[in-house]
Amino acid sequence: MLLAIAVLPLAAPAFWESNARKLALSALLGLPVLILYARHHPAALLHTGEEYLSFIILLGSLFVVSGGILIAGDVQATPRVNTAFLAAGSVLASLIGTTGASVVLIRPLLSTNQERRHVVHTVVFFIFIVSNTGGCLTPLGDPPLFLGYLRGVPFTWTLRLWPHWLFVNGLLLSIYYLWDRRAHARETAPAMARDRAAIRPFRLSGLGNVGLLVFVVGSVAVLPSPAREIAMLAIAATSLVTTPKAVHESNRFTLHPIAEVAALFAGIFLTMIPALDILHARGASLGLTTPRQFFWATGLLSSFLDNAPTYLTFLTIAQSLDLPAEVVGVTHEVLMAISAGAVFMGANTYIGNGPNFMVRAIAEERGVSMPSFGGYMLYSAAVLIPCFVMATLVFFR
Numbered sequence: 001m002l003l004a005i006a007v008l009p010l011a012a013p014a015f016w017e018s019n020a021r022k023l024a025l026s027a028l029l030g031l032p033v034l035i036l037y038a039r040h041h042p043a044a045l046l047h048t049g050e051e052y053l054s055f056i057i058l059l060g061s062l063f064v065v066s067g068g069i070l071i072a073g074d075v076q077a078t079p080r081v082n083t084a085f086l087a088a089g090s091v092l093a094s095l096i097g098t099t100g101a102s103v104v105l106i107r108p109l110l111s112t113n114q115e116r117r118h119v120v121h122t123v124v125f126f127i128f129i130v131s132n133t134g135g136c137l138t139p140l141g142d143p144p145l146f147l148g149y150l151r152g153v154p155f156t157w158t159l160r161l162w163p164h165w166l167f168v169n170g171l172l173l174s175i176y177y178l179w180d181r182r183a184h185a186r187e188t189a190p191a192m193a194r195d196r197a198a199i200r201p202f203r204l205s206g207l208g209n210v211g212l213l214v215f216v217v218g219s220v221a222v223l224p225s226p227a228r229e230i231a232m233l234a235i236a237a238t239s240l241v242t243t244p245k246a247v248h249e250s251n252r253f254t255l256h257p258i259a260e261v262a263a264l265f266a267g268i269f270l271t272m273i274p275a276l277d278i279l280h281a282r283g284a285s286l287g288l289t290t291p292r293q294f295f296w297a298t299g300l301l302s303s304f305l306d307n308a309p310t311y312l313t314f315l316t317i318a319q320s321l322d323l324p325a326e327v328v329g330v331t332h333e334v335l336m337a338i339s340a341g342a343v344f345m346g347a348n349t350y351i352g353n354g355p356n357f358m359v360r361a362i363a364e365e366r367g368v369s370m371p372s373f374g375g376y377m378l379y380s381a382a383v384l385i386p387c388f389v390m391a392t393l394v395f396f397r
Contacts, residue, residue: 045273090173100217284320
């Protein structure tokens with residue numbers, strides 16, 4: 001499944017454009033797992049199906065409601081302005097989730113930079129920061145932390161991660177600013193003239209959807225399943241019906257990005273069932289004992305499996321080690337390592353976290369030539385991995 005996501009966009013781009021074909025591929029590759037588990041462990045299929053539906057409904061409702069919020073206007077696309085966008089997104093991600101923050105901010109950021117030729121690195125860093133590393137301060141920020149909250153982690157416990165959040169996001173914002181300064185210097189004079197000529201004040205439309213977004217966040221925080229999912233579907237439907245057509249047209253809003261995520265993650269959720277079962281069965285034999293080991297093991301697997309079940313898997317492994325029961329049966333240090341690994345390293349690949357693919361799809365709809373699966377990983381290997389190594393030395397020695 002991962003190989004298909006990495007290779008087919010390059011080897012067969014015409015085939016890969018269709019979401020129906022992506023869904024057919026997911027079904028084909030997931031079929032052996034479906035047959036095996038239907039015969040031997042149907043409860044696992046049912047549980048995974050419930051998790052997939054919750055995952056897609058949460059992402060879909062945030063995508064639809066955020067797509068009805070229009071931040072119109074244009075400022076000069078300087079390195080300072082772009083860095084300020086990303087910094088604001090790193091805060092917003094913990095308040096309304098990485099998906100909500102990504103959908104709200106990616107369109108105005110792309111509009112601000114539409115006169116510039118060198119934009120790809122800005123979208124990549126947007127995925128790094130707004131779609132991932134910014135979302136670690138509250139259980140609403142990222143799905144793994146929400147699952148931890150449902151498993152008994154106190155709601156305010158994640159605020160303990162503020163030094164990790166500040167360190168990693170501070171590093172990434174600094175790197176981005178220096179990178180964008182160099183890219184900005186390479187822009188042509190006519191492009192910069194067009195950028196200055198396009199400046200106009202920002203204005204916010206779709207205010208009703210701001211309230212609906214608060215309701216989505218509130219339903220995630222307080223409602224049990226399935227009432228939570230029913231509420232989110234109702235909120236998304238309300239947004240689609242009540243949002244003025246002009247707002248959707250200005251946002252170039254379509255359901256294509258969320259349909260792509262739904263099609264691909266159907267295959268990912270199915271094919272990851274055996275991998276997660278192997279981890280559950282043999283995880284204790286991996287010899288994980290220190291926060292550093294949990295940070296990297298959780299993070300690297302979160303890069304290629306969905307980071308929410310990966311978080312739960314390594315939390316279960318940690319709980320089996322008879323550690324001092326400071327929080328949900330483990331130490332604060334180990335839980336911080338598992339939480340940071342799941343949230344931060346979801347940025348390593350396009351499939352590490354749901355918003356990554358959506359941001360890529362929205363950017364491509366706006367004409368940005370985004371890197372391939374492997375090309376994106378070159379960015380993450382060059383930028384993210386050194387940052388995570390430094391975070392290890394500072395927090396998880």
